[in-house]
Structures are given as C-alpha cells and as structure tokens.
Amino acid sequence: MYHIGPMPTAIDAHISRQLQDCETATIGHFRESGFVDPAIHSLLARTRVVGTAVTLSLPPTDGTLLNHAMRLVRPGDVLVIDRQGDDRHACWGGVMTQVAKGLGVAGVIIDGMATDALSIREQEFPVWCRGVSALTTKLAGLGGTMNLPVSVGGLVIHPGDIILADENGVLVVPAQEAGTIASKAVSLQQQEEAILQRVAQGECLPDISGATELIERINSGES
Template sequence: MKVTNIEGDERFDVMRSELYTPVVGDILDALGYRRQFLPPGIRAIREGMRVVGRAMTVLLTDVTGPQPRPFGRLTEALDQLEAGEVYLAQNATMPSAAWGEILTATARQRGAVGAVVDGYHRDTPKVLEQDFPVFSLGAYAQDSAVRSSVVDFRCRIRIGDVEIESGDIVFGDVDGVLIIPSAVEDEVIERALTKARTENVVRDAIERGMSSTEAFRVYGVL
C-alpha cells in the first residue's frame, strides 16, 4: 500500500507501528533535509513515549514580572488545538515550565496527541498519570507566568536549527524528535518504510551468519 493512498490517522498508525526516528532521519538526510532533528536535550518525559502528528506551532517570548494578560495567548492557542495535532512550542529564553498538568488535560480533551516544548515541564506525576506523550528539556517547576508569554501560534517557528511550519509532521521516540516538512512527507514516509523493512531483512541475514560487509554490499543499508 502506497503512502499517498493513506490519509489521516491511518498514515500515522503506519508510522507508529513500523517507523522510528533514526530511519526517518536517514531519509531526510538523503533528500537534503539535514537539519530536521530538534536539539538532543528534548526528550520524552517517560521511557517508551512516542509521538506522531501534525504540528500546531506556538511562539513564546520573554517577559518580566506580572503581565496584564498572564501567559499571553496561551489559552487561545490551547483552545485551537485540533484532533491529531501536536502542541509544538518555541520557548522563551528564561528558564521556566512551558507545560504542566492543566495544559495536558486541555490538550487531551481537544484530541491532541502530544506536546513537544523547547523548554521545561512541571507537575510531572500529574502529567504522567494522564498517559499523554510529552517531550521537553526536563522537569523544572519555576512558573512561566512572570517569565514568558505566548505571542503567536500556527506560525513559523525555529527550534535549534529547525525551521517549522504549522502542519509539518512531528515524530518523536526514544532517540529524539524530528520534523518532516509537509511538502515532502509522502516521499519521506514511503522511503522510510522501504528502508525500515530492508533493515529487518538485513538483521535477519546477519543473525543467520552473513557478514556486515556482505550485508551492506547486498542491501546497501547498515
């Protein structure tokens, strides 16, 4: 079945069941998209968490002290989340928690499938008990209300070296988080599935005694 014939949740189900970030990253490299992994410090808050969905991008900026509108447009952004989306935030520079218990509950209620923040999270036990994939720089309880503010969403953002548009695919697992630009998603997923399936064949051949040199010569993957 070709990826171009698979839409919506089914496409992401195939990614969840067969793909992993290393093989997708290899395909992005091969296509010339060599800066698609978010910074390596952004990790799942619990081992085994995976996320795949379309980005709803969110932009934060630094503030100092109490604000007339605490958190800026945060609640507006949360209330605009759609089913199957991933809340993806470019955080402000001042260290503070960009995600927590109530945001998790709101995102789940909206049908979102995960959150990835270029910053910290808090309320860790309360977030974990909701069984919702969250990727962050780590746990840090300092409040964001007097330190950062959401200024825009569904806009272009930049996290590390990665330029991200709302609607791009966010894919994260134990090895990190990457972004698949929507313009090339069909080709990336199709080629990644082929590579992943080939790697399964290569592993089987090696386990049956084939040398890695011969396996690479025959299959072209390692």
C-alpha cells in the same frame, strides 16, 4: 500584542498511518535535515506521535496564549512551543496535560521546560522538552504568536509541518514530503528485518552491508 494565524491543514490520514509505522532513527539513516536538537527529549520512556504542527511562541513568563490555544486545538495536533530562549519557566504541567489529552492533542514539543513530570508520565501524555522546572509561566498578558513560524531546537518550524516524534527524537518535515519519506522509511525497516534474519543465520554484518569491502577498497587506493 497577540498574533494568531489560521489553523493549518491537518495531516492526511493515509500519511499519518504510514508514519505511525516509522521510527525517527530509521529516517535518520537516509535524511540529514529536519531533526530537532536532541537535548529536547521525551519524558516518556517509550512513545510515538504523528501529527500536524500547531506553533506557538511564548515570552518567558507568559503562558496566556498557550491557555487560549486550548480553545483552538484539534485532535491530532502537535503543539510546538518556542520559549524564546527561556530555560527557567515551565509553560506545561499536569493541568495542561489533562486538558490537552481530553481534547485529543497528540503531543507537545517544548524548546524549554515542563513541570509536573510525574503527572505527565502517569497520564502517559507525550511531552518533549529540555528539562523540568518548578518555576512556571503566569497569565502575564505579554503577547506571543500562534500559527506563525517559530524557532525550536535549531529548526524553523511552520504551522502545518508534519511531526514524527518518538523516544529517539523529533523529526519535522514539510507536508508535501511526508509521504515519500514514510514510504522510504517503511521499505528500509523491512530491509533491516531481512538483514537481521541473515545475521541470525550466521552471516557477518559487514559482509552484508559492504563496510569491510569499502574499507579494503579505500585502503588499497582503488577509486
């Protein structure tokens, strides 16, 4: 049986523009939650994607629902694919890449394998996965879910969550938190630029950050 939920609300355009200026690693400086297992990595050396999570859960050998999803996806969507623990079959390859790119899909996050890595890189389509495999899914008709919660990279991801992904990793945040996170990240990146300017002028980084002062205070027994 295939269980297909409604398409989620698309990301707000203003928040999308804000997040496009953010690096996942910047957010990693102030947030602990929402980061996908780093073993799920980008096949492109440099990339950044912001979009709306459209979730799928596929049985190990069955790619039927992923094919059907190409009828439903919208520009700006990010496909987030739970492979139900399978680390052998690739559900995504060159044909899916070309089709999805033509539909305006922003990218795909796979808790499993992809194939046709060269084709994906040549088309510069953003794919995050655990690795590549020559063994692929088939139209097996075994079932699956779309736009229901999935487990990907150690996280429960819901349809409509906001995805920010780059070459450093994948971040998933609830839609209602995305604007606050984006504003904080942009502010922190501006602070980092100011710090680099001070270092270039001869200041010592641990003096600027306070790291040396903190170590000395702790070692002296101060509270």
